[in-house]
Structure formats: structure tokens, C-alpha cells
Amino acid sequence: MILYDYVLSASCYKVRLMAALLGQSLTLRAVNFHPGREHKSPEMLALNPKGTLPVLTDGDTVLADSADILRHLTSEHPEWRSTDDDTWLAFASDLNDSVGLARLHDVIGYAADIDKTRAAGVTALRRLEAHLTEQRFDGLIFLTGKTPTIADIACFPNTALAPDGGVSLDPYPSVRLWMRAIRSLPGFIEMPGIHRLHELAHPA
């Protein structure tokens, strides 16, 4: 499988993280999204007319939507799926359009109504916090149950990177505990802005 990848993209990281947690190897092709705008190059548009990243190819199959890619990677792994996933895959889009956009604005200068975008991010994070708090009351740590599914992997990157876009995670203790649970999963890999848990990797 080949992943057309941009190292700073939260959505590309979803795919890299999912594959790492499954122990599935990916061939990475670096795409110069910024400053090169290579995702809009003729070669990339031929592969994905929408001109977005990530793009995954597996034989003749070409997938250009991160939720579809997560489903594809876990098609033989029912333990990573739940009937509640779709709700959270849709919510992952809300995160992408709010905290995700605020991050692109602050880091590489994307155009956005930044106050409105951050406010939408806060609304989304409050919803996430409320749900994860309910889960904790029921003794569950992940979005859909006791174990992580593609729902968690889809929502984690933009949430964890929210401070990059000027949206603090300080008010959300349940979200922070959930993120810590994801970061402690065997096979977890980091991306810039999301650091690994050193103290768990190397206990004193």
C-alpha cells in the first residue's frame, strides 16, 4: 500500500497511526503540500481529482478520504470497528473544519475567519468532553467502548493538535485522559506537535 503523505497533515497522520497500531507497513510518498502545493500537481490530480491528501493506493484501489482509508485498513480487523463509528467519523470532519482549520491558519497562513473557526472548535471540543465524561462514568475510556476503534483514530489527531491553532485543551480533563490512553497504545507513533509518552516508554 502506498500513502501519498504530508508530514504535517492531521489526516495523513490518521492513516500512518492506524497502520502503525495494526502493524501494517505503508510505503510513504512525501508530497510537498506546503510550500510546493504538490497536491494540486497534474500527477496528484490524476490520482485524486479533488486535490486533497491523504491518498492511499492498494493495487488498483485508490482511496482519497481518510474515513474510507481507515475502514479499508481495518476491513479484516473487526476489533477496530464499532456500530457507533459513523457518528464519530462525521464528528472528525467537524474537528477538521474547526480546530484543524485554525491550525492551518496559525501555522501556514491559511485564510480563515479565525475567531469564528476557534469558537466552532470550542463547541466541538465541549461535545467531545461531554461524551468522554459520560463514557468514564460507565467505566469506558474510548469513544465507543472499552477498546479503541477507527472512531478514536479519526478524532484524535485534530484534537491533540488543537493548541497549534490557538485552542487550549486545558479545560477538558476527559479529553486529555483519552488522548493519554491513545498515546499509550502499543505501536503508537507520534507526529510533530504530538509527543510520545517518554515516561511510559522508559519507566524509571
Added chain:
Amino acid sequence: MSAAIDNHWYPVAMISGIDAPRETLLLGKKISLGRDGGACWVKNAQGTPLPTVERFGHLWTSPGQPNRDLFTIPEADSPGRRLVDVGSVKVKCSPLRAVENFLDIAHFPFVHTDILGAEPHTEVDRYDVKIREEVDEVWATKVKFYQPQAAKSAAGGITTEYMYRVPAPTCSVLYKTCPPRPGEWDIITLFVQPLTDEWCEVWPWMALYDDDSTMSEMVSFQQLIFMQDRSILENQLPRKLPLDPGMEVPTQADMTSVAYRRWLKKIGYTYGAKLVAA
């Protein structure tokens, strides 16, 4: 603002990225820039043209009257090097904090884990630092550090040698062991545009020997490294860089930073700096 701050050259754009005229900030003031045919221009808020230099793939300007030419990097001109426009990243931190972070080696195993450093190889050996009076630059030499993946072109862990140079208050040039050509130095720079005293746009640029990696791979590698620093930089306190001792306790590994701060104080460069001891 004082001449000690205004009379320097500052990066304001990557030349290959200038399409339409645009506005940006320099030292808290609005400027505009663009390109007419071949030549780039910069104007201040009143519409008065500012001096420009086009060098290292970037456009440089100054709100004052620089008393010397923008520094040069003669090694970067040697044939066979690939010049890499990395693009820019905005960071909410003092421009001086951004430079200081670039000069620090001790954070590598913790922030750039398994790339520029790895536990348990965390010790920074003694190295040489000096303010070279004749050129008025800060230099650190004989810096050695174990790196799991020193560059995109590195096949495995190596002990890398570094030289750091601060030729201007908001710029640093790093010379480091070139994995495919051990006799040469790779050149990695950090050009910092002070948007305000607590907000900057950082323009890394590189001149590397690497015949195997694609340009996109080299850009990716450097963006990965720099973005690992960003969240750390945005959380450093105090937000301005203290130039007087008292607020922070330096160790042996911080000699370059100590020299940098001392030099900033000597030349009166206080933009983004904190002067009163705690």
C-alpha cells in the same frame, strides 16, 4: 525603534513564493512586498520603498539603514549542493527564542526522539563557543552529538559534528556532518522574521549534498523537525528572552545560548528580549 534594531536585514518572503503583492509585519509594523518582472520590492506602511537583497532563495529587507551587507554563506555556492526552500511556519514566540532553540542540542533526545537524538545518549560534551569580534558573529564549534537519523540522507545512527553560527540577531546557520559526504558540511539555516516581539515567521533554508532524496522528502524532513519544536517554543516562559542572568540557570550545554544572549546585549538588540533580572 532604535537603530540597533532597525539597521539589520530581515527575511520577509521566499522568492519562489511571491506571486501577487501582499502585506506582512516586520517588527510590529505593516509592510508590503511583491515582484515587478524580475525584481522584488518592499515598501513600508507610508509607501516608501525599503532596501532589498535577494539571497539564499529569500527576500530580505530593512526598516533602517544597514551599515553592512547581508551576511554570506560561501560554502552554499559550491557545486552539487541542492538548495531547499522549506517554506515558512508561524510561531507565537519571541524571534530570539526561535533562534535560541535552534542553537540548543540538549533537547534533541526529548523533542526529536529517535531522529536527532535518543535516550540514553543525552549528554552534550564540552564544545567551543566564542564571539568572533572581527566579524561580530557568535560561533560554536566542535559540537558532537549521537544522532539516530541525522538527515534524510543518513542510513543509520552516527555521531554528528555541528558548527553553529549567528551572523545576525534573528538568523542562525548550522553546519553539520553530511552523511553521504563525510568531508563536507551540510548547511541548514533558520531565518526568522520578527512579526512582533512575541510572534514570528520562520523560514528555514538548506543547502545539502543529497543525491537520493526527492525535494519533497527533504522539505518534509525539515518541516517535521521544526514542527516538533513549535509547541515547545509556544510554551516557553518568560515569553521574551531574558538577557540578564537570574531568571534561568544555564548549564554547560547552554554555552552557545549564553554567548548569544551576551552578544545580543552587547549590540543592544532588545526586540523580543527581557532586560530586567528577576
